[in-house]
Amino acid sequence: MLKKLDLNGAWMARGFDGQHGGPESFLGDRADLRTFLPAQVPGDIHLDLQRAGLVGDYNIGLNAQDQRWVEEQYWLYRRTFDAPADAADKRAWLVFEALDLCARIFLNGEEIGSHANRFVPCRLDVTGRLREGENVLCVLVESGLYSVSEKPGRDYSLQMDHPLHKRSWLRKPQYSFSWDWAPRLVNVGIHGDVRLEWTDAPRLDSLTIYPELSADHSTAKIHVVAFVDRVSDANPKATLRVRVPETGAETTVDVELKEDVTCVAAAVDIPAPKLWWPRPHGDQPLYAMEIELLQDGRPVDSAKRR
Numbered sequence: 001m002l003k004k005l006d007l008n009g010a011w012m013a014r015g016f017d018g019q020h021g022g023p024e025s026f027l028g029d030r031a032d033l034r035t036f037l038p039a040q041v042p043g044d045i046h047l048d049l050q051r052a053g054l055v056g057d058y059n060i061g062l063n064a065q066d067q068r069w070v071e072e073q074y075w076l077y078r079r080t081f082d083a084p085a086d087a088a089d090k091r092a093w094l095v096f097e098a099l100d101l102c103a104r105i106f107l108n109g110e111e112i113g114s115h116a117n118r119f120v121p122c123r124l125d126v127t128g129r130l131r132e133g134e135n136v137l138c139v140l141v142e143s144g145l146y147s148v149s150e151k152p153g154r155d156y157s158l159q160m161d162h163p164l165h166k167r168s169w170l171r172k173p174q175y176s177f178s179w180d181w182a183p184r185l186v187n188v189g190i191h192g193d194v195r196l197e198w199t200d201a202p203r204l205d206s207l208t209i210y211p212e213l214s215a216d217h218s219t220a221k222i223h224v225v226a227f228v229d230r231v232s233d234a235n236p237k238a239t240l241r242v243r244v245p246e247t248g249a250e251t252t253v254d255v256e257l258k259e260d261v262t263c264v265a266a267a268v269d270i271p272a273p274k275l276w277w278p279r280p281h282g283d284q285p286l287y288a289m290e291i292e293l294l295q296d297g298r299p300v301d302s303a304k305r306r
Helices: 045-051
Strands: 003-006 009-016 037-041 074-083 091-096 102-107 110-115 122-125 133-142 177-179 182-184 194-199 203-213 219-229 237-244 249-256 261-271 289-295 298-305
Touching (some): 110 122, 219 237
Antiparallel strands (some): 289 298
């Protein structure tokens, strides 16, 4: 069964402006942590600075403009964690659900990967890299401005300030560059959940779920497309089970897993489906979906969606 260790909560962070040294001496066990401030994950560095009393509320006065220096810094997030003993001899991953934006990830002083898309989770294989006992996890992240500094900007948007930030190149929430309801406050931080995962059995890598409604609205199908990571060579046979508890609808699909990732499709029938309507034309019901991956009749991974 896939096991998980939650790495959310209390981290620490500090900034670098490129003029007074870099993060290299802060990645390992003997780092001087006196210049770090408390940070919350998931979160944003602006909120950590505000909680520490270093900046004001960006909703008041000109505080948002006064905080533009934040987006021009590199920020190093750091925490330690104890790796469970049974994770050492299994396939293991560090998972970041949302990084904003350009990030380099270090485990025990060694760079293990990078990421630059706020909308796609980051999954890094750390098999064989975990230490017994305490491990040091660091994430060096910047808003994305450095990554696009030498890219063309004037031809990609008519906005006057686009050559300054070149946000068209950046896969991050565009409203942080100022929309009609938000100030210009370019996000930086670890915005999603962080966890350690480990297993020696197949796992659900990702899921796509979509409905198909009949022309007369009397029936529907809910399609599930699962991408399954085989993980090990021990047993290539698996079963995908999809269930809708509200209706009792259930289906199973047997599959022979490939060496890497296998795509498995399944569908369940929904008689007399409850329809979702825009307000105020009706209700907005959602069906619960339970997806299980089984081997030899026992679940090895599962997920729930609505």
